[in-house]
Amino acid sequence: MRRSIAVLALASTLSMGLFATTLASSGAASATGTDAPLAAYDASHAGGTLKLVANAAAGSLDPKINYTAQYWQLYQATYDGLLTFSYGDGKNTFNVVPDLAVALPKISNGGKTLTFTLRKGIKFSTGAAVTVADVKASFERIFKVSSPTAGSFYNGIVGADACLKAPASCKLDKGVVVNAATGSIVINLVSPDDAILSKLAVPHAVINPASAPAKDAGTTIIPTTGAYMFKSYDPNKSLIMVRNPYFKEWNHQAQPSGYPDEIDYSFGLTAEAQVTAVENNQANWMYDPVPADRLNELGTKYAAQVHVNPLTAMWYLPMNVNIAPFNNLKARQAVNYALDRAAMVKIFGGSQLAAPVCSFLPPNFPGHVDYCGYTKGATPAKPAKAWGSADLALAKKLVTESGTAGTAVGVVVSDDEVNKQMGEYVQSVLNAIGYKATLKPISGNIQFTYIQNTKNKVQISVTQWYQDYPAASDFLYVLLGCASFTPGSDSSINMAGYCNKALDAKMKAAILQGTTDPIGANKAWGAIDQAVMADAPVAVAFTPKNLDFISSSTKNYHFSLQYKMFVSQIQLK
Amino acid sequence: MTSFILKRLSAMVFVLTSISILVFLIFFATPGVDPAARIAGRNADQQTLQQVRASFELDKPIPIRYLSMMRHLFISQDLTSYVNRGAKVLPQLWQAIPATLSLVIGAAIIWLILGIGLGVLAAKNRKSWIDPAISIFGIIGVSLPVYWLGELVNLLTQSKLHSSVFKWVPALGYVGLSQDPWQWFLHLIFPWFTLAILYAGIYIRVLRSEIIGVMQEDYIKTERAKGASENRILLKHATRMSLITIVSLFGLDFGALVGGSALLTEVVFGIQGVGKLTFNSLQNFDLPVIMATVIYASFFVVMANALVDVLYAYLDPRVRDA
């Protein structure tokens, strides 16, 4: 998931993010090493205004539309779905827990029917009660507003097909069957889906009042159910959150009471200015990545205020398998051997902020296996345990054997500081192994869609993928499945254009297996990972870590692997 | 006179229309710029993509799209951004104007004082070291890249000397005058001087050579023959004549700067003005905002040009018939 709406990376900001990797937390005051549930609420720490700063707002505030890490972090404290990701620490935050539903759903009919019961007595921030009609309307609203994930997450609901074709008249009478008297909600799927619980827990599936507009609400505010509600939103200035007067805690792990009385998010400061503001206690937390030249200062003078946590994400290089030179397996493998992942980690901010990898599924992710087929002395068939060093000689040999030496290759990168530097490095490497590489930095805002469209004939690019939810299919099937490749479309997330029918069938089988046998399925995903990388449609470079810098007066920092820092749990007193 | 003004007005409409069409065509000529996929979100389904395209009228032919955008911009005034869905464009522009005005007016006061003062001083002291010294200052002024100067100023005031001499300098950004006048002043003082140095350089150079030119005119020689003192001639006649040039120059510069030409200064100092808004929207490929800011900017340039022309026409009837 998670590409932040391209924040202007002029000057010295690292645009994409300084994020994290091993589960061991290296932040001084961080308590995120354990996998504990959330501690009990301590009312003596309540009060105060939490001040958050960011360079830019993240677009529409509509939870069914917004698809950015910046606001998903806030939605956790404001909106609720039937299910949600748990509060707490460590791996615990990947657990799906019941939220507006009384309990996790009863699954029947071979995984195709999910039965929930709506919790009683919950009110929206307007004072109106949450009803099963709101639930049904919320699912229909996913299609009515053309939510980005309508066709990718929720297309399995019975009746979704028709809704995708004609959103305005969307009715899910068969897909979401509700009973007002008993409070029961039955969701019917066309086929079993191993990730359905996660998909129901992300913000696009939250429950809004049935009266919410049938189009993108944009900057207007939709009533919430959670501990906080939005008071005002001006994308050029600020987003203000206050306590929801109708909120009463119902599940401490799902939607706990918050500590600050108010949360003010202001926009417009450069990353440099944000660092200064947090150092001077003028803000509690900054959203944007810390500029590279400030890292050393933070790591030494402000070490107690820095929290570094793992992220399940990767920086990788998709290679277009349908055009020269990367329609040649040896050429793709050569790039995999040639990439000095340690060098790329250096550009990203050093070994504390990222770790080299070459498996597709990131460490600590379901299905991940520690292996690396593209390091000195290893082959895809006989992989090493981890990446050690690049093998330029072998890469050159492979390029020569492939007969693609001397081919012109364009490297398309986003034009912010860090991505551009990665691009410069990749260009150097490609030149070193025998290609004629040129760099093509384009605006960060269009690079992501540009590299997806086959019409642009992109050969190789640098991009990132951050998980939407913890399931192997969110990496492998989404990024390399045949269904994700649509030639000529700007929305074709399988940038490599890789469609291996045999592996695609295996992935589908693993998804099916996951609904009944998650452990076995994850084993299957591990094998698929290795099989895919033997084909090398991409080169995985490293997995980033998340760095949070908070002011000295900011306490009770907890980190969610799903949504990052828990804003509502920050204590100012 | 009326026909002259009408002529200018119609020319203005022509120029603004051409520019807006030009921007529109440049935008849609860029590959990968189709905002539908960006609006629709990551990994959006093809059908979702089509629906978004339709809802933003991106499936219509270019001329229709252009007219529709102009209608939203000027008639219903509810044009919304492609990037921040639902955010109206015009309020963004109105919000940015006070910051730009604060920056430009403050800088203009500084450069006029410096430019006119030093320009006259240089012209007056042609024989001594003062003239070359001021000329060198002027040349350095026009040769300094404003963004680089700004970054150096930031380096000193925000970092290297921030703990000592410049402790009083606030973080980068802009604070409204009505919000806190003192903070407004503190936030703008370095941007003012940074922007003013370039223009002070220009005005020193122009004024100095204008005055020297006027001093060689016949009527000045007559004055001198009548026994008027050099100082009096310089201040009363030469400077006054030269100021007409300065006034017209100032009109053009001020118009361009208010229109967004202070972009580099705004970007470097993080001032959320029109220039920064334009730059951000260009970086984000946010066409509605680009349209609004570019039309706004060219409006000021054209207005300033027209005003200066009218002023000249008023002063010199021959221009009207040209």
Next chain:
Amino acid sequence: MKRRVPVSAEKSDSPGRIALRTLVSDKRSWIASIFLIFIAILAIFAPVYAHNIAHTDPFTSSLNATIHLHGKDLPVLEQSTGGLGLGVTPIGPTWNFSKYFLGSDNQGRDVFARLLYGGRNTLMIGSLAALLTIVISIIIGLVAGYWRGFIDSLLSRILDVIWAFPVYLLSISLSVVLLTSGLSLGPIHVGAGSLALPIIIIGLVYVPYVARPIRGQVLALREREFVRAAVGSGAKNSTIIFREILPNVFPSVLVFVPLMIALSMLTESALSFLSIGVQPPAASWGTIINDGLGLLYTRPIVAFAPGFMIVLTAVALNLLGDAVRDALDPKARLRGAL
């Protein structure tokens, strides 16, 4: 505006020679020219420095490079070890001409070598863009001013449009678009990373500022006795333009040259600073400043040095411009910046 007598009436002590004599006796022109020649030589010998003295390739990332300093082998990009060990810092100036004289950038490349190469691009783009502006302006000025009528109105309206488009806004929008797509005009294709793009963009945006005064001058010359006489005698248009008008326009055009180079150079660096000019890994003084901004807190010299070079070069060009103006056309109204 200065109007010369017809070329045919020139005697041995022509205005051209007088101007040249004035220019040669002007100290400013000497200082400026010597400095500019020095900078040009530095730029020309950039490869010699890089390959034979520093033994480095300033366009290839060397993130794992090491340097032998004070008897120790140090990494050029050093991982921080203090505290939490966050960040990587490139080596600072060694003040040793043979290696990393001004230190390294984020990619482990020699900043001094890049500075010399950057000078090449900056000067080349500045000069060629200025040349382009002037050539186009002369053509437009001559055509519009000589033939007048419809073609004049058409060209003047086009100039009006470009003029009303604030310079930076126009160049930024063009850059953003062209950098993504490259430029295709019929059979000619300019790649997206090509240096020709900034030249074309900068060359075009300043055309109205030069073409307008030239047109005015041509219009005035058109009314002069000797031109009317030539037209009356049935001389060909091309003859009149090349023999009578162009030589009279030329001195004022010459005055524009150094100033336009300075201006184009400053514009190029501003565009590169906004990362829409020269594209990496190629360097110009503006791109090096841009690279240096990411190191402003740790290695300020990376941003400082190229800026300083820009200032010195622009000062020299402006000095030369003033000297040329005083020699050729003392009354020309030049701002030095637009």
